[in-house]
Amino acid sequence: MARFASVLWDTMGWCPMEEAFTKPAVRTSGIVGQVQESRSHGRISRRSPLHMRLAWGVVILSWVVAFLVLPYLPDVIEVHWDVHGVADGFADRFTGAFGLPLIITLVMGILIILPRFDSMQIKLTPLRDIYAFVILAVISMLFCIEVITLAVALGVDLPVVTVIPVVLGFLFVILGRVLPFIDRNTTVGIRLPWTLASEEIWKKTHEYGGNLITLAGILIIFGSLVSGTWAIALMLVIIFGVFLYISVWSYLLAKRENEDKFPGM
Numbered sequence: 534m535a536r537f538a539s540v541l542w543d544t545m546g547w548c549p550m551e552e553a554f555t556k557p558a559v560r561t562s563g564i565v566g567q568v569q570e571s572r573s574h575g576r577i578s579r580r581s582p583l584h585m586r587l588a589w590g591v592v593i594l595s596w597v598v599a600f601l602v603l604p605y606l607p608d609v610i611e612v613h614w615d616v617h618g619v620a621d622g623f624a625d626r627f628t629g630a631f632g633l634p635l636i637i638t639l640v641m642g643i644l645i646i647l648p649r650f651d652s653m654q655i656k657l658t659p660l661r662d663i664y665a666f667v668i669l670a671v672i673s674m675l676f677c678i679e680v681i682t683l684a685v686a687l688g689v690d691l692p693v694v695t696v697i698p699v700v701l702g703f704l705f706v707i708l709g710r711v712l713p714f715i716d717r718n719t720t721v722g723i724r725l726p727w728t729l730a731s732e733e734i735w736k737k738t739h740e741y742g743g744n745l746i747t748l749a750g751i752l753i754i755f756g757s758l759v760s761g762t763w764a765i766a767l768m769l770v771i772i773f774g775v776f777l778y779i780s781v782w783s784y785l786l787a788k789r790e791n792e793d794k795f796p797g798m
Contacts, residue, residue: 581665588669591676592641595634602683603630610686616765618694629686633679637672644668648720663711664721674704698757698768705750705772712743725780727787734790738783749775 606626613622624632648664677700685691715722717735722728723742728735749771756771757764 581661584662584665584669588641588665588672591669591672592634592638595637595676595679596631598680598683599630599634602687603627606630606683606686610682612682614693614697614765616694616769617762618692618765626686630683633675633682637675637679640675641668641672644671650720660714660716660718660721663714666711667708667721670704670707674700694762695757695764698764699754701768702750702753702757705753706747707750709743709745709747709750712746713740715739723779723783725783728783731787731790734783734787737786738779741782742779745775745779 603626606629608626609623610626610629611620611622612624612629612632613620615621645668678697681691681693681696681700685693712722717729717732718724719729722735723738725738728738753768753771756767760767
């Protein structure tokens with residue numbers, strides 16, 4: 534069985550379930566033979582197997598919850614709301630109950646397979662701890678949305694327009710905190726042409742952008758609690774504004790760095 538599992542993972546490529554290396558990884562950064570030490574990921578170091586098991590546990594829990602509440606759901610339930618929290622999408626109880634668990638399962642599978650196609654796989658190896666943690670955070674966020682949807686369908690009076698942005702705000706805080714530790718790759722991170730082309734631009738963009746995304750998450754959480762029916766609209770404005778600002782800031786940084794290296798061009 535162990536040999537079969539080893540052959541399976543070798544066929545699929547890099548996988549976040551693999552144990553983290555105890556030695557610094559050797560990775561290229563555009564210059565053949567250049568060696569870099571992997572950075573410590575703090576409390577999540579070498580915990581990728583735990584995070585992946587927890588993520589799969591959340592996936593299973595999403596199906597269990599759907600089966601448990603199915604008999605108590607009305608024939609038609611709300612599954613989507615507009616920016617003001619007014620329901621504008623509906624489904625029958627079977628589709629409504631099992632639609633989100635199916636989406637959660639598919640997202641889990643995609644996130645596991647995605648690194649297989651990364652053109653810088655050797656750089657992802659030291660990041661399996663962070664990547665597994667990101668998977669757990671995303672799957673947990675989707676599960677929270679499932680619970681909110683089913684609770685509303687059961688008649689629980691939840692301010693969806695406030696609760697969902699708060700959940701997404703916490704996800705942004707988590708992602709912002711881990712972003713500075715992500716090394717250059719084509720799977721996860723702020724993947725812009727100029728960040729992928731330069732290790733230095735990638736690092737500076739993720740350090741600066743991580744702080745801004747954390748701040749954006751905090752603003753979304755507290756802003757949603759006081760903005761009433763405008764919470765979702767406020768969240769979208771903050772997200773779009775922050776990512777646009779980070780992209781422009783990163784581009785100008787790359788342009789300035791290029792001018793410094795090649796004056797007169």
